Amino acid sequence: MSATIKKAEGMSMIDCAMIVIEPEDGSDGIAFTSASSLGVEAQTQTTDAIQNIVKGEVKAQKPEQTTLTGYALTLTDTTMIMSFLPILQGGTLTLDEDDVTPVKYEPPASGKNEGKSFKLKAYTAIMEGASIVGYGCVTYPGCKGTPILWNFEDDVFQSNEYTINSTPGAGEKPFTWERVEELPTYTNPNPPLGTLTVQSAEGATNGTTKLTVTPSSADSGNKRVYKTAASVPLPAYDESVSSWTEFTGADVTATNGEQIAVVECTQAGQARKGGTATVVSKAGS
Numbered sequence: 001m002s003a004t005i006k007k008a009e010g011m012s013m014i015d016c017a018m019i020v021i022e023p024e025d026g027s028d029g030i031a032f033t034s035a036s037s038l039g040v041e042a043q044t045q046t047t048d049a050i051q052n053i054v055k056g057e058v059k060a061q062k063p064e065q066t067t068l069t070g071y072a073l074t075l076t077d078t079t080m081i082m083s084f085l086p087i088l089q090g091g092t093l094t095l096d097e098d099d100v101t102p103v104k105y106e107p108p109a110s111g112k113n114e115g116k117s118f119k120l121k122a123y124t125a126i127m128e129g130a131s132i133v134g135y136g137c138v139t140y141p142g143c144k145g146t147p148i149l150w151n152f153e154d155d156v157f158q159s160n161e162y163t164i165n166s167t168p169g170a171g172e173k174p175f176t177w178e179r180v181e182e183l184p185t186y187t188n189p190n191p192p193l194g195t196l197t198v199q200s201a202e203g204a205t206n207g208t209t210k211l212t213v214t215p216s217s218a219d220s221g222n223k224r225v226y227k228t229a230a231s232v233p234l235p236a237y238d239e240s241v242s243s244w245t246e247f248t249g250a251d252v253t254a255t256n257g258e259q260i261a262v263v264e265c266t267q268a269g270q271a272r273k274g275g276t277a278t279v280v281s282k283a284g285s
Contacts, residue, residue, distance in 0.1 A: 013124045013136055018183050019075065020121040021087060027116070030083050031186045036159075038122050039074035043165075068174055070167040071140060073120065078159050088145030088162060090114025099236065100192050107147075115145045120164065123183055135183055139176045140166040193237045194273030198262050202282040203251035209281040210251050211262065218264050222272060223247075225263055228254045228279060232261040235271040242269030256281040 016038055022029045049064040082102035086093050091107040091114070108114045120143045126134040146163045168174045197214040204210070211226070218224050225244035235241055241263050254260055256279055264273040 011136070012127045014127060015125050016122065017125050017135060018121075018123040020123075020184065021084065022119045022121065023087060023116045024118055025116060029118070030081065030087070031184070032077070032079075032081055032084075034079040034081070035075055035077045037074075037076045039076075041072045041074075042068060043070045043072055043167075045069055070142070070165060070174060073140060073143070073164040073166055075120075075162040075164060076159060077162070078157055080158065080160055084162070085148065086115075087118060088115050088164075089147055090116075097236075100188065113145075113147065118143050120166065123180075126179070135180050137178050137180055139178075140164075141172055141175075142167045142169060191237050193234060193271060194264070196262055196264060196273045196275035198260070198275040198277040200254075200260060200277040200280045202280055204282070205251065206282050207253055207255075208251040209254045209256075209260070209279050211247070211249075211260070211277070213247075213262050213275070219272070222264050222266055225265060225269075226252060226260060227263075228252070228258055228260040230258055232259045232276060234261055234274040234276065235263060237272065238270045240269045241265050241271050254279040254281050256283065 016035045018031060018033050019035045019038070020029065020031045045067045047065040047067070049061060051061040052059045082093060082105060085091060085105055085107070089107055090112070091105060093102060094104040094106075095101060096103050120140045122138045122140075123135045124138075125132045126136055143164050143166045146165065148160070148162060150158070150160065152158065166174070199212040199214075200209045201212070202209065213224065224247040225241050226247045227241075227244045242265075244263065247262055252260070258279045259276055260279050261274060261276045263271050265271050
C-alpha cells in the first residue's frame with residue numbers, strides 16, 4: 001500500500017511575545033514581555049565519514065554523522081531585567097524597602113559562574129488574518145547563562161544581550177513545542193505601594209488639621225485611613241492597616257509638627273496606596 005501525501009497548511013507566527021524563566025531547583029522564576037528577539041543556533045558535534053576506497057572506487061563508506069548537543073540562545077531586551085541576573089550568573093540582588101525596586105547588584109567573584117540551571121520558554125503569536133488565534137511555546141531545557149555584558153552609548157537606550165547555553169541531559173529532548181490558547185498570566189507577588197499626595201493645613205478648631213489628599217477620592221471598593229505620631233512609616237503593599245482610623249475628609253486632631261500618614265486600603269484593610277505629610281494644626285489663642 002502506497003503512502004498518502006497530504007497537503008500541509010502552515011501557521012503564521014510573529015513576535016517574541018513572552019519569555020518565561022523557570023529555575024530547575026524550584027526557586028522563584030520570572031516572566032517578561034519586553035524581549036525583542038531570541039536567536040537560536042544549533043550546537044553540534046560531527047564525526048567524520050569513514051570510506052573504503054580501492055583504486056579510486058568507493059567500496060564502502062560510513063557517512064558523516066552530526067549529533068545535536070544543544071542550542072546557543074541569544075536573548076535581546078531593550079530593558080534591564082535586574083532579577084534575571086542572579087539566575088543567569090549568580091550574585092546578590094538587593095531590593096528597596098518595597099521588595100520590588102532594585103538598588104544594588106553584586107556579581108559573584110571573578111572567575112566564578114554561580115548561575116542556576118533553568119528552563120526557558122519562548123512564546124510567539126499565531127495569527128490568522130489580523131487576529132491572534134493562539135501562541136506557540138518552545139521550551140529549552142538545561143539552560144545556563146554566561147557572564148553578561150553591558151554597553152552604553154549616548155542618546156541610545158541600553159539594549160542588553162544575554163547568551164544562554166541549552167544543554168539537554170542524557171535521553172532528554174533538546175526542545176519541545178506546543179500550542180496554547182493564551183499567554184500564561186503572572187502577577188507581581190510584591191507590587192509597590194501606590195502613591196497618595198497628602199497636604200496638611202490648619203483646621204477649623206484648635207488642635208486640628210485639614211488634610212487634602214490627591215487623588216481626591218479612593219478607588220471603587222476602597223477606603224482611606226490615617227495614623228499620626230512622631231514618625232509614621234508607610235506600610236508595604238497588602239500590609240494590614242485595619243487598626244488605623246478611618247479618614248472621612250473631616251478635620252483630624254493631630255499635634256503640630258508630627259507626621260501623619262494617609263493610606264488607601266481595601267475594605268478588609270490591605271494597603272494599596274499611601275502618603276505622608278508634616279502636621280500643620282491650628283494653635284490655641
